[in-house]
Amino acid sequence: MIYLDYAATTPMIDEVITAMLPYQQQFFGNPSSVYAAGRQAKKGLEEAREKVADAIGAQPAEIIFTAGGTEADNLALKGAVAKADPRRRHVITTSIEHHAVLHSAEWLERQGYRVTFLPVDNNGIVSLDALKASLSPETALVSVMLANNEVGTVQPVREVVDIVKAHSRALVHTDAVQGLGKVPVDVEDLGVDMAAFAAHKLGGPKGVGVLYLRSKTSIAPQLHGGGQERGLRSGTPNVAAIVGFGTAAEISASEVAEVSQQLSDIRDRLQESILRAIPDVTVNGAEGPRVPGTLSVCIRGVEGESLLLMLDSKGVAASSGSACASGSLEPSHVLMAMGVSPETAHGSLRLSLGRGSVDLDVKAVVETLRQVVTRLRSIAPRFAKTAS
Numbered sequence: 001m002i003y004l005d006y007a008a009t010t011p012m013i014d015e016v017i018t019a020m021l022p023y024q025q026q027f028f029g030n031p032s033s034v035y036a037a038g039r040q041a042k043k044g045l046e047e048a049r050e051k052v053a054d055a056i057g058a059q060p061a062e063i064i065f066t067a068g069g070t071e072a073d074n075l076a077l078k079g080a081v082a083k084a085d086p087r088r089r090h091v092i093t094t095s096i097e098h099h100a101v102l103h104s105a106e107w108l109e110r111q112g113y114r115v116t117f118l119p120v121d122n123n124g125i126v127s128l129d130a131l132k133a134s135l136s137p138e139t140a141l142v143s144v145m146l147a148n149n150e151v152g153t154v155q156p157v158r159e160v161v162d163i164v165k166a167h168s169r170a171l172v173h174t175d176a177v178q179g180l181g182k183v184p185v186d187v188e189d190l191g192v193d194m195a196a197f198a199a200h201k202l203g204g205p206k207g208v209g210v211l212y213l214r215s216k217t218s219i220a221p222q223l224h225g226g227g228q229e230r231g232l233r234s235g236t237p238n239v240a241a242i243v244g245f246g247t248a249a250e251i252s253a254s255e256v257a258e259v260s261q262q263l264s265d266i267r268d269r270l271q272e273s274i275l276r277a278i279p280d281v282t283v284n285g286a287e288g289p290r291v292p293g294t295l296s297v298c299i300r301g302v303e304g305e306s307l308l309l310m311l312d313s314k315g316v317a318a319s320s321g322s323a324c325a326s327g328s329l330e331p332s333h334v335l336m337a338m339g340v341s342p343e344t345a346h347g348s349l350r351l352s353l354g355r356g357s358v359d360l361d362v363k364a365v366v367e368t369l370r371q372v373v374t375r376l377r378s379i380a381p382r383f384a385k386t387a388s
């Protein structure tokens with residue numbers, strides 16, 4: 001199999017599995033227990049907290065472990081507005097967020113909050129003018145993702161923070177799940193109050209995430225129970241997975257510069273070869289800054305789902321963009337927000353690279369794609385008509 005869906009999830013790095021194993025076996029204790037097995041688990045937990053903190057430029061006390069990126073985003077949005085001054089019932093986010101943020105924002109809307117969904121330009125970059133215009137004294141929270149999961153565009157999060165902090169006391173959250181491991185992430189440089197991360201996007205295990213919460217920032221817990229994670233995320237922590245996250249964060253922070261350069265070269269070669277080999281293809285977000293390794297294209301005259309199935313039958317695993325949106329006939333909300341027509345968006349394909357792609361056979365991938373597209377177009381009467 002040629003795996004080209006690293007933005008959906010990644011295989012675990014060998015060292016991550018090795019680091020986790022003892023915590024599935026001899027160090028199985030509950031980290032809240034006082035006896036030795038508990039203390040060993042606690043030690044693993046706290047070492048992982050330090051590693052994740054180091055990888056993002058935070059203090060260990062600013063790290064809250066959750067059960068994934070989705071939970072971290074939910075905690076940020078719901079927890080921040082619940083703790084805000086009750087007169088501040090306005091939330092600002094963007095129209096291209098991952099569903100973890102988008103659907104949380106829509107839920108807040110149903111609870112009576114006013115939510116502004118900022119527009120983006122044709123490259124998928126958020127409008128800072130629209131942000132300035134929509135900030136108000138009632139704004140409690142601004143949430144702008146660091147890197148988009150469908151097209152890979154990197155948002156000007158630092159500028160967002162500067163604008164928000166100059167005009168209001170609103171908190172700023174960033175969904176940085178697609179940033180960590182792909183671009184250097186430093187929460188101090190970004191200046192955000194909160195940031196969400198997920199281990200499985202950088203070679204760690206699934207089902208573990210982090211909410212970075214700047215010290216002295218106060219949010220309301222969304223889970224009530226034993227008061228773990230300083231009362232902000234009750235529930236016995238998944239120690240083995242957290243240890244795996246620590247190792248994955250450490251490894252990816254140490255290699256991010258080198259791997260990123262390699263992946264962005266491969267992505268560019270892939271992009272050029274596709275454009276050369278297949279007519280009527282457009283690249284989404286081509287002019288914006290993009291994370292290395294993410295390539296989103298729209299292929300006219302093919303339907304995304306058929307394309308994915310045929311690619312799969314030839315051993316190529318890819319995505320139409322968002323894992324959650326695929327399977328539905330709704331065109332991607334991200335591409336819609338970027339002004340792509342629904343018809344074009346139906347032919348979207350996301351190829352995303354990771355650590356295992358450094359020796360990708362670009363030629364073979366492009367040839368497979370060319371064959372599949374030719375076949376699909378030959379049986380698509382509508383394309384035959386418009387193309388002639």
Ligand SMILES: *Cc1c(COP(=O)(O)O)cnc(C)c1O
Pocket residue numbers: 007008067068069070071073098100145147148149175176177178198199200201207208209
């Ligand atoms: C994958 C992803 C999430 C969700 O993380 P999970 O750990 O899968 O819940 C959130 N935001 C972005 C941008 C993602 O890519």
